Amino acid sequence: MAIFRQANSSGLTDVPGFEVAGIHCDIRGKEDGRLDLALIRSLRPASAAGVFTRNALAAAPVRLCRDVLAGGRPVRGLVVNSGNANACTGGQGLSDAMRMRALAADGLHCSEEAVFVCSTGRIGEPLPMERIDHGVAIAAGKLSAHGDAGLLAAEAILTSDTRRKVATYRMETPSGPVMLAGMAKGAGMIEPDMATMLAFLTTDADIEQTFLQEMLREAVDDSFNRITVDGDASTNDSVLLLANGASGITVVRESETAPAFKEALEALCRDLALMIVGDGERTTKVVEIRVSGASSDEDARRAGRAVANSLLVKSSWFGNDPNWGRIMDALGYSGALLDEQSVRIAYGDWESGPAADAFARGRVLTGNRATWKAIVAADRFRIEIDLGKGGASYRIWSTDLTEGYVNFNKSE
Amino acid sequence: MAIFRQANSSGLTDVPGFEVAGIHCDIRGKEDGRLDLALIRSLRPASAAGVFTRNALAAAPVRLCRDVLAGGRPVRGLVVNSGNANACTGGQGLSDAMRMRALAADGLHCSEEAVFVCSTGRIGEPLPMERIDHGVAIAAGKLSAHGDAGLLAAEAILTSDTRRKVATYRMETPSGPVMLAGMAKGAGMIEPDMATMLAFLTTDADIEQTFLQEMLREAVDDSFNRITVDGDASTNDSVLLLANGASGITVVRESETAPAFKEALEALCRDLALMIVGDGERTTKVVEIRVSGASSDEDARRAGRAVANSLLVKSSWFGNDPNWGRIMDALGYSGALLDEQSVRIAYGDWESGPAADAFARGRVLTGNRATWKAIVAADRFRIEIDLGKGGASYRIWSTDLTEGYVNFNKSE
Numbered sequence: 001m002a003i004f005r006q007a008n009s010s011g012l013t014d015v016p017g018f019e020v021a022g023i024h025c026d027i028r029g030k031e032d033g034r035l036d037l038a039l040i041r042s043l044r045p046a047s048a049a050g051v052f053t054r055n056a057l058a059a060a061p062v063r064l065c066r067d068v069l070a071g072g073r074p075v076r077g078l079v080v081n082s083g084n085a086n087a088c089t090g091g092q093g094l095s096d097a098m099r100m101r102a103l104a105a106d107g108l109h110c111s112e113e114a115v116f117v118c119s120t121g122r123i124g125e126p127l128p129m130e131r132i133d134h135g136v137a138i139a140a141g142k143l144s145a146h147g148d149a150g151l152l153a154a155e156a157i158l159t160s161d162t163r164r165k166v167a168t169y170r171m172e173t174p175s176g177p178v179m180l181a182g183m184a185k186g187a188g189m190i191e192p193d194m195a196t197m198l199a200f201l202t203t204d205a206d207i208e209q210t211f212l213q214e215m216l217r218e219a220v221d222d223s224f225n226r227i228t229v230d231g232d233a234s235t236n237d238s239v240l241l242l243a244n245g246a247s248g249i250t251v252v253r254e255s256e257t258a259p260a261f262k263e264a265l266e267a268l269c270r271d272l273a274l275m276i277v278g279d280g281e282r283t284t285k286v287v288e289i290r291v292s293g294a295s296s297d298e299d300a301r302r303a304g305r306a307v308a309n310s311l312l313v314k315s316s317w318f319g320n321d322p323n324w325g326r327i328m329d330a331l332g333y334s335g336a337l338l339d340e341q342s343v344r345i346a347y348g349d350w351e352s353g354p355a356a357d358a359f360a361r362g363r364v365l366t367g368n369r370a371t372w373k374a375i376v377a378a379d380r381f382r383i384e385i386d387l388g389k390g391g392a393s394y395r396i397w398s399t400d401l402t403e404g405y406v407n408f409n410k411s412e
Numbered sequence: 413m414a415i416f417r418q419a420n421s422s423g424l425t426d427v428p429g430f431e432v433a434g435i436h437c438d439i440r441g442k443e444d445g446r447l448d449l450a451l452i453r454s455l456r457p458a459s460a461a462g463v464f465t466r467n468a469l470a471a472a473p474v475r476l477c478r479d480v481l482a483g484g485r486p487v488r489g490l491v492v493n494s495g496n497a498n499a500c501t502g503g504q505g506l507s508d509a510m511r512m513r514a515l516a517a518d519g520l521h522c523s524e525e526a527v528f529v530c531s532t533g534r535i536g537e538p539l540p541m542e543r544i545d546h547g548v549a550i551a552a553g554k555l556s557a558h559g560d561a562g563l564l565a566a567e568a569i570l571t572s573d574t575r576r577k578v579a580t581y582r583m584e585t586p587s588g589p590v591m592l593a594g595m596a597k598g599a600g601m602i603e604p605d606m607a608t609m610l611a612f613l614t615t616d617a618d619i620e621q622t623f624l625q626e627m628l629r630e631a632v633d634d635s636f637n638r639i640t641v642d643g644d645a646s647t648n649d650s651v652l653l654l655a656n657g658a659s660g661i662t663v664v665r666e667s668e669t670a671p672a673f674k675e676a677l678e679a680l681c682r683d684l685a686l687m688i689v690g691d692g693e694r695t696t697k698v699v700e701i702r703v704s705g706a707s708s709d710e711d712a713r714r715a716g717r718a719v720a721n722s723l724l725v726k727s728s729w730f731g732n733d734p735n736w737g738r739i740m741d742a743l744g745y746s747g748a749l750l751d752e753q754s755v756r757i758a759y760g761d762w763e764s765g766p767a768a769d770a771f772a773r774g775r776v777l778t779g780n781r782a783t784w785k786a787i788v789a790a791d792r793f794r795i796e797i798d799l800g801k802g803g804a805s806y807r808i809w810s811t812d813l814t815e816g817y818v819n820f821n822k823s824e
Contacts, residue, residue, distance in 0.1 A: 319822025
């Protein structure tokens, strides 16, 4: 079944049966005109799936979203603000999130239990509820299925991001087309197991909730859970997928369309995840780390994450320095089974082409040094690590660590 | 029993019965005159204890040191070079380390099995054996018990350190004085469970090996294993303690002197550990993190390490920004049992004085904001974190993350 990536995505409005709005209501209190509130409406009752942060201090809105999902009933919309995470805000935070949801339910003419609520931004500040009250009313009046609205909504969820993150896929099924689109945000506090990231996905397929949830969990595990900027997993991370059935096409388990839908969903999540890691706060490179030959899945994950999160390794990438010795060091303390003779490290271009060995069978391959140096000088490249101890593998995307990152984060 | 910290330490030569030397033999091949090889000689057979890196890719010299210790026989000395770690160097590396040890044994007129060998510096380069051959001979000719020699040896083990690290303690026992001294190096790849750090300790007490090892393990767990600069644990970390009995005073388990010796050893290790973290590559602050109220020792450790290694938390310290919200986030993903109502975070001056609450019982204490801001602006301060879930505690020292660190490490 053919799957196409749409060249110019407008985000959620590319899917029939959804209206969105993105507006400014001055959440940050800076009167800078920055968009900071988005509203999403499904014109039909939609089934929903969600994956959330595992941070023990999950923010109030995350707890409400979990409740909505657990209810298992059709969903009609979602409200989200940027500039304030409504995290570590105690009982006040929970009642503010409930109030924000009630305001959105009013605007969307539906019950509170049919609305998701999300927040992203600064931790520990109470939400400015008067401005949100005003903002939700404005947004409800601007709901539109036009592509411009989709782009404004994608803009309204950003925090330290430097650009919008949207993508759209189209599947040609025997019964007609199915659309799948998403918008995301995230640039700092990015680490596998979610991050200060939000992603909202919509489709006009008709899909039963349990199956939808299962497919979303798998797609998230292979995309948003495989990126790291700084190893910090946040209090607010959420990925939500709404399926409204507007296409009239049903995707059920074991059907011909199911594998194609899964493939499109995974591609959409990977696109958005790479947009997030590619927009890491003041970073300059994206590096794909492919671990193979691990004695277990857990070992492959440990090895990949140790390399992806090593400050010394990440600093060396910033300096265009391959520094395989620091990679060996990180592998050594990762806890994965390996030894000096078994490990192979190779550098390759982004996505394709052969990789040049740097270290193998206990020896450095100095003859290839010019090749790795050229590869590591690029904005994107990959590192292949074979532990030589088994058949398990893992893939993770990371960034370099830059002086700009530290400068950017030294105060809020 | 009275314990004194000596105001001006010369390092290992402060202990009777030890001779040392620190010389230049151009390990780095830069002809810069930098000291890079040290030799330590115990004039009497000494019992020895050692604690080493848990990195799976432990360097060749670390493996030899483990063999020496396992032999359980008296030790006569130690040779160490800086500028080259002799790590990830395969069979060649092991035979080079054995050759280096044999050269030192010649110079010290003892058997190879009585000599420790250590290396620190760049990973993956073969040792320049001709220069080491020459260097060990020069060092053997310069062995001296004079304080100048102690300081030269302390200088010869440094890599990216900006200053020597030495400390000396004196215990007044009923039978006379016992001395305990140490020298250390380390500035990058610093993380609990050891680091690119070396520490060499000497005492003139007479202590049986098993008891010596037990006391060293405890002291290291509470000092060198509680510091972190960048979360990277290296291939070469070693702490070695030689006890030569020159004082004629024996320290045995259950004796009156044992608790005093332990206390002095712990103070010495803590002093050297704090010198290492205080000299973290291009860092500007040392922060003590005290976790209490954890439901288990493991939870206390997890919480402390998550905060100590969070890039966002460390970046905020660099900017004099208390940012308790990022600390909450790190606690939340640490895996420790806690909730928003149970956690208390307070900022205090280095070592003493009351701490000012920033977050407690689910609320931020904005009235104290000026106090925390002033505390965090200092070069050294402490953070108290009470998880409110039990009685376990943990202490760890960390640094800020600076633009200078990234710049320094972007290439070797």
